Amino acid sequence: MQNPMAIDPFALAQALSGVHLIDGELRAAASGRTFDVVNPATGEVVARAAYGEAADVDAAVRAAKAAQPAWARRRARERGALVVECGRRLAEHVEELGRLVALETGKALRTESRVEAGVLADIFLYYGGLGSELKGETIPFNPDMLTMTLREPLGVVGAIIPWNVPMLLMALKVAPALVAGNTVVVKSAEEAPLACLRAVQIMSEVLPKGVLNILSGYGPECGAPLTAHPDVRKVSFTGSVETGKIIATAAAQRLVPATLELGGKSPMIVCADADLGRAIDGAIVGMRFTRQGQSCTAASRMFVHEQVFEPFIEGVTARVNAMKMGDPLDEATDIGTIISPGQFQKVRDYIALAGAAPGAKAYACSRLPEDPRLAKGLFVQPHVFTGIPNDHRVCREEIFGPVTCVMAWRDFDAVIEQANDTEFGLSATIWTRDLRHALNATQRLQAGFVQVNQNLVVQSMLSYGGVKNSGLGKEASLEAMLEHFTTKKTVIINMT
Numbered sequence: 001m002q003n004p005m006a007i008d009p010f011a012l013a014q015a016l017s018g019v020h021l022i023d024g025e026l027r028a029a030a031s032g033r034t035f036d037v038v039n040p041a042t043g044e045v046v047a048r049a050a051y052g053e054a055a056d057v058d059a060a061v062r063a064a065k066a067a068q069p070a071w072a073r074r075r076a077r078e079r080g081a082l083v084v085e086c087g088r089r090l091a092e093h094v095e096e097l098g099r100l101v102a103l104e105t106g107k108a109l110r111t112e113s114r115v116e117a118g119v120l121a122d123i124f125l126y127y128g129g130l131g132s133e134l135k136g137e138t139i140p141f142n143p144d145m146l147t148m149t150l151r152e153p154l155g156v157v158g159a160i161i162p163w164n165v166p167m168l169l170m171a172l173k174v175a176p177a178l179v180a181g182n183t184v185v186v187k188s189a190e191e192a193p194l195a196c197l198r199a200v201q202i203m204s205e206v207l208p209k210g211v212l213n214i215l216s217g218y219g220p221e222c223g224a225p226l227t228a229h230p231d232v233r234k235v236s237f238t239g240s241v242e243t244g245k246i247i248a249t250a251a252a253q254r255l256v257p258a259t260l261e262l263g264g265k266s267p268m269i270v271c272a273d274a275d276l277g278r279a280i281d282g283a284i285v286g287m288r289f290t291r292q293g294q295s296c297t298a299a300s301r302m303f304v305h306e307q308v309f310e311p312f313i314e315g316v317t318a319r320v321n322a323m324k325m326g327d328p329l330d331e332a333t334d335i336g337t338i339i340s341p342g343q344f345q346k347v348r349d350y351i352a353l354a355g356a357a358p359g360a361k362a363y364a365c366s367r368l369p370e371d372p373r374l375a376k377g378l379f380v381q382p383h384v385f386t387g388i389p390n391d392h393r394v395c396r397e398e399i400f401g402p403v404t405c406v407m408a409w410r411d412f413d414a415v416i417e418q419a420n421d422t423e424f425g426l427s428a429t430i431w432t433r434d435l436r437h438a439l440n441a442t443q444r445l446q447a448g449f450v451q452v453n454q455n456l457v458v459q460s461m462l463s464y465g466g467v468k469n470s471g472l473g474k475e476a477s478l479e480a481m482l483e484h485f486t487t488k489k490t491v492i493i494n495m496t
């Protein structure tokens with residue numbers, strides 16, 4: 001285990017400056033260009049990342065393509081064992097990876113960033129054990145013809161990831177893709193390239209060269225050429241709905257499959273008979289207040305029965321008030337910063353819009369930090385709003401900030417209808433002791449992930465993904481590996 005006191009994330013960030021990892025080596029961008037990586041808690045530039053463009057994409061895809069046949073020829077258990085070893089090494093570097101991701105994203109180390117680094121390692125450990133599960137079937141087609149299916153890899157996978165939980169979302173793509181015999185080129189998010197690069201560097205000590213490559217760069221210059229590259233046989237994307245549509249269109253042009261994990265506006269329904277304490281805990285986790293609400297599964301619309309509305313609001317606001325906003329690298333901090341000036345402005349605009357809605361009541365919770373070192377930090381107080389109707393823009397559009405709207409309800413059928421009245425369908429929760437309400441809601445809620453009386457985050461072995469505009473396809477789980485990172489070949493052997 002690493003000694004936390006000996007880790008200096010600022011020095012690490014400098015050491016990771018200016019490079020991609022292609023074909024097992026750290027390499028500058030072909031153009032030599034770089035871009036700033038900023039600490040959102042202070043506004044300071046902490047590193048410069050390699051500015052990936054088409055030439056870098058081409059080099060990385062060529063390396064991945066060259067490495068793929070030999071990787072796929074290894075025994076599946078052997079690939080799995082190497083992926084498990086990646087997980088072990090990542091687990092030894094949790095402190096370092098947690099600090100790096102806290103530095104570049106502004107997510108608090110104790111409540112978020114260290115947790116993410118632990119989950120990263122866990123996803124590799126989980127998938128590494130699944131090598132032998134890449135099974136086909138035998139089919140009773142004709143007694144004279146032995147008929148079966150074989151699971152084969154797709155080839156080179158392009159993985160495009162966002163900044164909110166960059167390492168975890170990278171792991172959900174890379175680990176199953178590798179176990180299934182694919183090779184991968186990752187395009188990290190422009191706001192958060194460092195922790196992912198370091199994680200890939202750690203794994204490259206274990207994996208054959210070219211099997212896993214990572215590029216940093218902007219969407220149009222680096223992500224688009226990756227999606228369009230003729231040797232990329234699968235695209236796996238997590239990000240916004242708008243970019244998801246661009247990527248799906250580009251993939252369709254080449255008839256390449258795309259998995260899309262997009263946005264959400266997830267409902268949380270609290271019934272009058274719910275265990276209120278548990279529901280309040282669930283609201284804090286569900287809203288991802290410790291991640292400044294920057295989560296596609298954030299419970300950003302809460303429907304609370306009118307009989308428990310007031311105590312619910314009191315409980316949630318008291319809990320958020322007790323949280324400490326501050327330096328993401330400080331162990332005492334619960335809530336860090338928003339990722340970028342653009343998002344910061346967008347979230348503040350939504351808060352202003354919500355506050356101006358007729359009948360709206362705003363609860364601004366916690367306190368902005370007073371430390372002068374953080375004066376330029378992108379801190380936004382978490383806001384709980386009441387009195388805003390479900391058809392208002394702040395209840396319809398994904399804010400990706402610490403803002404939740406709480407609405408009162410009386411009629412169960414009507415609240416299910418309201419919960420479903422959204423373009424999204426990623427996650428939903430219901431809080432009740434009444435079995436009929438619980439069963440009814442789990443069947444009727446339009447979402448890919450529904451929970452009763454709890455609000456767990458993504459688990460490696462559980463299929464995860466949305467319906468409607470929340471995306472296409474699933475991530476995590478054995479099924480996701482089989483469905484999205486392999487193709488089935490049908491084989492018929494005539495025995496006569």
Ligand code: ADP
Nearest residue numbers: 161162188189218219220223224239240243246
């Ligand atoms: P966000 O608003 O959360 O940053 P985006 O969907 O814009 O979400 O970005 C998610 C990822 O998609 C990032 O890595 C980004 O660089 C990448 N990206 C953005 N535009 C494109 C594009 N046209 N083609 C491919 N990737 C893109």
